[in-house]
Amino acid sequence: MKLKSLLVGLGLLAGVGAAQAADDPFKVGFVYVGPVGDLGWSYEHDRGRQELEQFFDGKVETTFVENVPEGADAERVITQLAKSGNDLIFSTSFGFMNPTLKVAKRFPKVTFEHATGYKRSKNMGTYVLRTYEGRYVSGVAAGMLTETNTIGYIGSFPIPEVIRDINATYMAAKSVNPEVKIKIVWVNSWYDPGKETDAANALMDQGVDVLLQHTDSPAPLIAAEKRGMRAIGQASDQSSFAPNAHVFSVRDDWAPYYIKVTQEVMDGTYEPKDFWGGFSEDMLSLASINDNLPDDVRAKIDETYEQIKSGEFKPFTGPIMDNKGNVVVPAGHSLTDTELAQVNWYVEGITDAIPR
Structure with a gap:
């Protein structure tokens, strides 16, 4: 628009x-x-x-x-x-x-x-x-594209926004791939290309073949391109840095x-x-969706985007359990904006603990 x-x-x-x-x-x-x-x-x-x-x-x-x-x-x-x-x-x-x-x-x-x-x-x-809307679509793509059933997430700081987006990513990946696992590395920085590169390589060394990030440089995409993996861009259109690895970017x-x-x-x-x-x-969009994606992945990306955009689907709708066995979103309830701003738990299936 x-x-x-x-x-x-x-x-x-x-x-x-x-x-x-x-x-x-x-x-x-x-x-x-x-x-x-x-x-x-x-x-x-x-x-x-x-x-x-x-x-x-x-x-x-x-x-x-x-x-x-x-x-x-x-x-x-x-x-x-x-x-x-x-x-x-x-x-x-x-x-x-x-x-x-x-x-x-x-x-x-x-x-x-x-x-x-x-x-x-x-x-x-x-x-x-x-941003969790974009992460949910990203998780769907990652869950379908991974061949190792292991996706990776580079986190900046453990604040509600970042935790919320990790949860959205994993719930989405799980919805299309019940076997998927997520590995998370925290760099404690919003922008540090060196740390982001190291985090990306550490994740790929652990079997991750699709990278996501809540950091601001294109370094993870560049690292994925060099190793023949996949990655999703953050905040702006980062496709030029990884023509083969780039799945799409979630643009603000x-x-x-x-x-x-x-x-x-x-x-x-x-x-x-x-x-x-x-x-x-139209303040969040999917930029430069790669033509090299399989047809079924592209179709699912488009479908999920449209469902969220229209309001037909809201990612944080219960029942949702946290990774300690507690019901954090009751059945039929969608988190309000106030509740979304206070997310301090990981969803069921994420084995990590949130850094304190």
Whole structure:
């Protein structure tokens, strides 16, 4: 769907910039945990920033700070952006949550939006993508493609988003391949090509032949390409790095949300809330599905995508057991967004323990 069409659907084209004087650009700041060249998470956030500027055509001025560590450094950077006259600030990593909240309390006239968190205030909202939808489709593909019945997952940090996505991947793989196992390696980093390469090779050494990741560089895809394995891209279209290994990439598109929130703040209609976007909002998509996939795998990918996009199927619908034998999702219940944000358990069949 074209961006303009999507924005029409969200009611965003009326009164663009009406609340902002033509000679006084509305200022928006962005904080990234990685480099804009990571070709993953931060890269796509920055693409959204650029589309935001293009959409408002001179009425909005943006700035960004990249490679910001989560913690005290983040608070200093966010504070500086607020002091520099930014009207709206987007902080785009889970570890920025508490620093953003602290700064928001000190600058009540500035609007803050935090990605993937759960804490809000009068001038701070939260937003996240339903990445688990993409992981579920990825798990279906991985479960069908594996010849060793062993898929691998490279995790960044054991936060609810990542744990939730690992669960979605494994449940999906299990739905098409009851014999499948999943091996998980944690790198404790969002972006570290060296660690990601080592993790990918360690998993493949253990019999993994399909790799998935919740890290931001294309390094795992490159490693899979070198060893004749399969891998799925993270956050942006990473197909060019592994023409044979690449199954597809789950691409994030933040632009519609950045435009929507900016317009609301400019118009004075903004209210902080918890926003979730996914397939149905065209903010999550499957990029560059490989032509070398078997026909039955491609058909199942398309079918699963359409079922999730239409709302016919919701991945976290019970009954679901955790790997300790507890019912975590009762039969017939689909996890609410609040419940999804609190997932701290592995589903039945995952033999690992969640790092603490």
